[in-house]
Amino acid sequence: MPQVFPKGLNIIVRVTLLGLPLLLSGGGIAGAAFYRSDYTTGTREVVEQPVPFSHKHHVSQLGIDCRYCHTSFEKSASSGFPPTKTCMNCHQQMWTSANLLEPVRESYAKGKPISWTKIHNVPHYTYFNHSIHVAKGVGCVSCHGQIDQMNLVFQSKTLLMEWCLDCHRNPEKNLRPTDEITNMLFKASMVENKKTGEPHTQASLGAELKDKHMIREASVLTNCSICHR
Numbered sequence: 001m002p003q004v005f006p007k008g009l010n011i012i013v014r015v016t017l018l019g020l021p022l023l024l025s026g027g028g029i030a031g032a033a034f035y036r037s038d039y040t041t042g043t044r045e046v047v048e049q050p051v052p053f054s055h056k057h058h059v060s061q062l063g064i065d066c067r068y069c070h071t072s073f074e075k076s077a078s079s080g081f082p083p084t085k086t087c088m089n090c091h092q093q094m095w096t097s098a099n100l101l102e103p104v105r106e107s108y109a110k111g112k113p114i115s116w117t118k119i120h121n122v123p124h125y126t127y128f129n130h131s132i133h134v135a136k137g138v139g140c141v142s143c144h145g146q147i148d149q150m151n152l153v154f155q156s157k158t159l160l161m162e163w164c165l166d167c168h169r170n171p172e173k174n175l176r177p178t179d180e181i182t183n184m185l186f187k188a189s190m191v192e193n194k195k196t197g198e199p200h201t202q203a204s205l206g207a208e209l210k211d212k213h214m215i216r217e218a219s220v221l222t223n224c225s226i227c228h229r
């Protein structure tokens with residue numbers, strides 16, 4: 001091709017022609033990234049609570065099971081927060097003069113619940129239920145992350161629709177025996193594969209539990225009316 005434009009101009013044209021679509025798609029990506037950003041979904045945001053309760057301390061160091069405080073997830077849609085009485089089972093004897101625990105003692109004395117700020121939320125037009133997930137073998141850690149390592153709880157997953165669907169299309173990746181639901185350190189290899197006598201992989205365990213727990217097919221679990229009723 002003959003040289004029509006001076007060399008310098010050519011570069012500017014090329015940069016513009018190449019750059020424009022890049023800029024446009026870049027804007028699109030940035031927009032999508034914003035929609036999915038930690039800021040808009042609330043992911044990783046630490047929320048202040050009336051008492052700086054530490055899961056790391058109580059779960060990981062003291063070894064208290066989730067069920068001791070979150071009592072309702074097996075039977076109901078929500079997991080709920082513990083009543084002050086649960087804290088006082090220990091804190092009537094321990095750390096009884098600590099300033100940090102003053103709101104707990106006051107709540108107990110006045111019979112007024114502590115108003116914990118809820119961190120994980122799905123919009124009101126979406127139906128979510130803890131008990132079915134727990135009954136079918138989805139562990140707390142799959143949806144809430146390593147709670148046992150958090151001082152203050154933060155949301156570690158986006159809770160966006162595509163996150164729900166990603167698991168509903170292929171739940172095998174996240175299935176475990178139901179008595180391991182609250183175990184933050186569970187691995188498929190801790191279970192023996194009865195067929196081979198070897199430790200399970202997540203793939204072999206997931207496939208076995210999908211049958212055992214009678215989990216329905218992806219086509220059913222991604223149906224809009226399952227979550228938008």
Ligand code: HEC
Nearest residue numbers: 053058059064065066069116117118119120140144147153
């Ligand atoms: C000693 C009591 C206690 C134990 C044990 C406990 N929790 Fe909690 N949990 C709380 C309290 C109190 C809150 C509210 C304050 C906060 O968010 O940290 C809470 C909040 C949470 C939240 C945030 C809920 C939200 O959206 O606001 C999640 C998720 C959670 N706990 C999961 C777990 C899991 C999983 C375990 C077991 C590994 C566990 N908890 C063990 C007392 C407990």
Ligand code: HEC
Nearest residue numbers: 051052053054057064082086087089090094095100101104
């Ligand atoms: C099974 C006993 C037990 C229960 C139940 C319990 N705690 Fe504790 N908590 C402890 C112990 C033990 C300590 C630590 C004392 C130490 O070793 O420093 C502690 C420490 C604390 C501290 C000081 C900060 C820290 O984490 O070191 C706060 C605040 C606290 N607990 C709040 C709560 C609240 C709120 C509840 C109820 C939701 C609760 N605890 C339930 C045993 C318990």
Ligand code: HEC
Nearest residue numbers: 066070073078079080120121122128133138139140143181
């Ligand atoms: C399939 C994903 C999933 C699993 C598994 C799961 N959660 Fe949740 N959890 C959520 C979602 C989503 C919310 C927000 C629900 C809402 O806004 O209605 C939530 C909310 C919570 C809350 C806040 C109070 C409430 O009930 O809304 C607590 C506490 C909690 N979860 C604890 C647990 C514990 C403990 C386990 C394990 C026994 C667990 N969750 C298992 C997804 C899950």
Ligand code: HEC
Nearest residue numbers: 127128132136138142163164167168171174215216226227
């Ligand atoms: C880590 C895996 C996982 C994630 C994440 C997950 N689910 Fe599920 N969900 C399951 C499994 C497994 C079942 C049980 C399916 C069955 O019984 O056939 C289920 C069942 C359900 C059901 C019950 C369907 C019925 O017909 O009773 C609803 C509703 C539901 N999930 C909503 C949600 C929503 C909303 C989210 C996201 C906020 C979500 N799930 C995230 C694994 C998951």
Ligand code: HEC
Nearest residue numbers: 122123126159160161162164165168221222223224226227
């Ligand atoms: C497994 C649960 C689940 C299924 C199945 C599901 N959704 Fe959703 N949907 C959600 C959740 C959770 C949200 C809220 C979070 C978000 O905006 O991503 C949502 C949000 C939406 C929104 C609002 C999005 C926005 O940008 O504000 C629309 C529209 C929607 N869903 C349509 C659908 C349609 C159509 C289907 C069927 C093809 C469907 N959903 C299937 C869980 C589900």
